[in-house]
Amino acid sequence: MIENRRRLNTLSELLEPNWRFWSLILILLLSAGALFLYPVSEYQGYVDPFYSPTVLVLPFIALFRLSCYAYRKDYHRHVFRHPMACLNDERMDSSKRKYSGETGFFALNNFHRYFFYIGLAILPFFYYDFYTSMVYQSGFFIFRLGSILLLANALLLTLWTISCHAFRHLIGGSVDCYSCLSHGTGVKKLFNGQSLLNRYHEQFAFVSLLVVVAVDLYIRALMAGWPVDFTFFRIAI
Amino acid sequence: MSDKVTISIKRSDPSKGEAPHFVDYEVPTQEGMVVLDAVHYIGSNIDPTLSVRWNCKAARCGSCSAEVNGLPRLMCKTRVDKMGSRISIEPMRAYPVVKDLVTNVSHNWEVAKRIPPFTPKPDLPKPWRIAAIDITRSKEFRTCIECFLCQDVCHVIREHESNYLGPKHMVKVAALDMHPLDSIDRTGFLHTEGGVGFCNITKCCQNVCPEGIHITDNAIIPEKERVVNEFYDPIGILIHRRRQKK
Numbered sequence: 001m002i003e004n005r006r007r008l009n010t011l012s013e014l015l016e017p018n019w020r021f022w023s024l025i026l027i028l029l030l031s032a033g034a035l036f037l038y039p040v041s042e043y044q045g046y047v048d049p050f051y052s053p054t055v056l057v058l059p060f061i062a063l064f065r066l067s068c069y070a071y072r073k074d075y076h077r078h079v080f081r082h083p084m085a086c087l088n089d090e091r092m093d094s095s096k097r098k099y100s101g102e103t104g105f106f107a108l109n110n111f112h113r114y115f116f117y118i119g120l121a122i123l124p125f126f127y128y129d130f131y132t133s134m135v136y137q138s139g140f141f142i143f144r145l146g147s148i149l150l151l152a153n154a155l156l157l158t159l160w161t162i163s164c165h166a167f168r169h170l171i172g173g174s175v176d177c178y179s180c181l182s183h184g185t186g187v188k189k190l191f192n193g194q195s196l197l198n199r200y201h202e203q204f205a206f207v208s209l210l211v212v213v214a215v216d217l218y219i220r221a222l223m224a225g226w227p228v229d230f231t232f233f234r235i236a237i
Numbered sequence: 238m239s240d241k242v243t244i245s246i247k248r249s250d251p252s253k254g255e256a257p258h259f260v261d262y263e264v265p266t267q268e269g270m271v272v273l274d275a276v277h278y279i280g281s282n283i284d285p286t287l288s289v290r291w292n293c294k295a296a297r298c299g300s301c302s303a304e305v306n307g308l309p310r311l312m313c314k315t316r317v318d319k320m321g322s323r324i325s326i327e328p329m330r331a332y333p334v335v336k337d338l339v340t341n342v343s344h345n346w347e348v349a350k351r352i353p354p355f356t357p358k359p360d361l362p363k364p365w366r367i368a369a370i371d372i373t374r375s376k377e378f379r380t381c382i383e384c385f386l387c388q389d390v391c392h393v394i395r396e397h398e399s400n401y402l403g404p405k406h407m408v409k410v411a412a413l414d415m416h417p418l419d420s421i422d423r424t425g426f427l428h429t430e431g432g433v434g435f436c437n438i439t440k441c442c443q444n445v446c447p448e449g450i451h452i453t454d455n456a457i458i459p460e461k462e463r464v465v466n467e468f469y470d471p472i473g474i475l476i477h478r479r480r481q482k483k
Contacts, residue, residue: 069438069458076437083392086441087307088330091392099397101435110461110469165454169462177417179368188370198454 020206021074027213028062034216043223045136046146047129049153049212057122064115065209069165070202072102072109113166120161126154141237145230146222149215156208163197163204239322242266244275246287247327248337257334259325260284266317272324273301273312276338288337296447299384302329303338309386311447329389342385348406351430355413358420371417377455378412380448381405387442387452393435401432404442404452411456414463424463433457433464 041051076082082099083091130150172191178184222229244264249257262283264275280287292298294313301312304327332340387404388394394403410423427433436457443453466473
């Protein structure tokens, strides 16, 4: 019974963060392959999220993901196994293995906030892509399934970016005395609001990445001639 | 729920040279029974030599910490019917065993002494007044019951030699740093003597906290970000130096 219970606990601990981390690695490899071998930057008004605003920012976005606190937890657990799980029988960490935490190479993760600035600067382009997808034919306003996907992509990336721990620090986390500031109440409200989002940062990290890939695949499917381009309405303007 | 449960306790008595070994006990179950009840039943009816530290039996004192089915938990807050028909109980592995389930956690008092204490800002008018808006963040940390489960589950404390304070003490540092009347900046202390860089944010401490304190998200990561401000971020370093000059 103990064995069964431990197996179940281990399974639940392994599945969630594993999926998030290994999906990131898989997606980074697939997207690198897709971008170089079968590039699809734009099709019928839909701009591929990997190309928004330019494919050149992708390395910085990858570093933004890799230095994110959510992914740090994942690779420390599932690649380096420091520890693999919290359960004592499954943790796979031992005093015999060298450990430096984030004092050696991984001290570079401390520059996460600079990748966050890049991520924040890129966000408006995703909303612009959503707008473009509706007005790409001159004289018409067209609302299609792809536009909804582009909007969902923009919103989820926004939620992931603004729920970042580094952002939390910058908008009020570093303040000890809010009442000492002239606009302290506003800062505290902003901090509290962001803290609500911050609780779901790991989930936003996972889902937002999946949606980026889903949009990319959708645009590729359209290009391949799949009948998945549903138009809800088309108005002459 | 079955009528009986098997409690497997890791017993040892280092003072008599007794090596750690598991002993199984059959305990009759009752509605609402917690693991500490089962341990008490064993002590009262089967083997009175069994040692366990406990006090309030209400998850307030933080005394009855142990590893139940491999995970650090408070025995008084862990229901028997949620743990299966065979339950293993071990003392906290991060600390030396005194006897059976009792561990010596006094190392924590030594660590606590290393933390720069609360130092009020000079010339504060008395009585001290704190605005409600400034209390909420450090209030969460004040709910810590010092059960040391977070210290026990932390792999840095448990498996590796380092100067890292550990999650419980990071909570203490965060509570002091975020106190609106405190005048000391403990960032330099954390970066060097506190060994905050050894924490790799795997969140086991947060998972086991019986008080639901968001140890990693609200204490450790904010402190790490303060370290970034002062030691890694060039813009943050400039701002910090300018503030210090003022």
